[in-house]
Amino acid sequence: MIALSGVSKRYGDAVALEPCDLAVAPGTTAVLIGLSGSGKSTLLKIALGLVTPDTGTVELAGERLEPGRALELRRRAGYLVQGGGLFPHLTAAGNAALMARFLGWDPERVRRRLAELAELARLPAEVLGRYPAQLSGGQAQRVALVRALMLDPDVLLLDEPFGALDPMTRRELQEDLRQAFRRLRKTVLLVTHDLAEAAFFADRVVLLRAGRVLQEGTIDDLVRRPADPFVERFVAAQRSPLQPPPEAR
């Protein structure tokens, strides 16, 4: 469960986020969509306590996010960013197990958990021994997924996780991730600028522009009942020439 209410953020005079509310129901996936600079990443970082909002409150994994509790709560949330954000000095396994080892898990438990998640993320065992510099983009992102899932968090926060991948790798990874989220019943908040990706993952979509929520609803609502001329243009701009318009389907 993720719930933000009345959160806002400004940097000096620049408004990054107007006061807004967001709630993701347990076991569902919400997608934040918008152009770059729309405030969607800021919102995600506020949810994780990486950015402190000027106003409002945050609930993460069912608990109120207070400064003293942030570290504890982050361990109950997985975070996945573009490129994976893997530490280059650690092997794939070292990256994935970093937090578990810090928390003092015994090696056998770490090993079992790694094996289980590698299978889920469809990572060959030998890849776990490699360093990030030796991984392909897709492999790096799968390792990052294993890292995010290591402590079995209730919540996953993903910031453009497919950004740097080629289309085929992206498609494959999207399928695998969606399947994993459903199977594990994770509460997911995903940030993207890609409408097709949003449509693929989202139970609910939140469209932001210039720090403001323009529309919230299902992908169908956005496409068929745009609340604002900008939403209409945003949808139209992403319509692929390979696909007929949705009305014709």
Place this chain on the structure above:
Amino acid sequence: MTAAALLAGALLWAGPAAPEVRVGSKKFTEGVILGEIVRQAAAAAGARAVHRRELGGTRVLWDALLAGEIDVYAEYTGTLAQEILRLPGADDEALRRALRERGVAMSDPLGFEDTYAIGMREEEAARLGIRRLSDLARHPGLRLGLSHEFMDRRDGWPALRRGYGLDALRVRGLDHDLATRALADGALDATDLYSTDAEIAYYRLRVLEDDRHVFPDYRAVLLWREDLASRAPAVVRALSRLAGRIPVAGMIAMNARAKIDRVPEDEVAADFARRSLGIAAEVRAQGRASRILARTLEHLGLVALSLAAAIAAGVPLGILAERRRRLGQALLAAAGVVQTVPSLALLVLLIPLLGIGARPALAALFLYSLLPILRSTQAGLASIPPELRESAAALGLPPAARLRLVELPMASRSILAGVKTSAVINVGTATLGALIGAGGYGQPILTGIRLDDFGLILEGAVPAALLALAVQGLFDLSERALVPRGLRLPPGG
């Protein structure tokens, strides 16, 4: 248990300990010979006597005596009156009184006088018809090279220039021993000499007559701390017995044996002690290998200790500098300013604070090592991509663990490069430690310059260069052990 306690007690109770007497000497041959004579006389009187040789010039020795770093050294009355006490024209009684106020005792004159003199090559002086110092004013084209100390001392060049009206002469400062060589080779026309210099006869130099009596009287005496009389009365009695025992011809002969015949000062002093004092002093003739080993240990000690301290301070300061930008800039600027202070000046500045020997040398090396380590730590941390820092924070790692598990390992290569730079610089800079009595490879280099002994210079310079290469190699190897493998891989899968 009891046995151990008894043993410890026995070690602590080694009978009434022999008093320790530290003898200092200035960095010229006569000073070293006198220091060695004093050491042998003190040892014969039952003291554990050590000779800290070639510590520096007048100021360094005098400060070291006052600070209690040394107990005794040889000085000259003219230097005392003109330079140290600033009592021009004072007689021996006045000097003694002024010294006593500072807790220092003065022996009766040792017997010889070593005054400043200006010397020229005999044939050149004869060709130009120069016999007296007053003749110099008629030859403004002469090239004068003067030792640094002589240039600066009020009883040196300033007095000479005033007394003989020599403003038109061009002078330049250089090392005393090099100046004598340059004069003999014809690169200079005149230089300052000590009247007991062995080179006067050897190079056939003409000493110009001080016809206006500008130079004061420079009779050699010993100065010691008054507390020596209560700590080591037998030593003070032995030192007093040296009065009047060294005639000028004897001193010139000893200087000649040391500088021209290349007999070690210890041996020259031992021969004197045997003949004139009836002391059979033991001279520990040190073989080249054990000498180099001792210098190596001193040098490594200087480098290793200062480097360890610089790492212990530089890495945390580098972390702080990266965390607090403002403070970081101030820290880097301060460390940068220290770096621009010439090493010799820094060493001399540290003497009043830390005395002579290894301590100021360690402090100076520490200060020089700080900037590369501080900067490389700061730069290494600053180069970590923000998204990786964020990933570490998002995992829920506390800040200290982020630093230890993620940030420092990622910065390790940069930090190690800074440490390596500091280590290599330190190996070179540590040779200057010899100037203030810290020993190391600089010692044979200094002595070699003083004695014009190329072999001795190489004995310091070659090991110093080899050590620098070894340190470099060691760090290249340690990179494999200390920098995580993942950071040494080429990018791309």
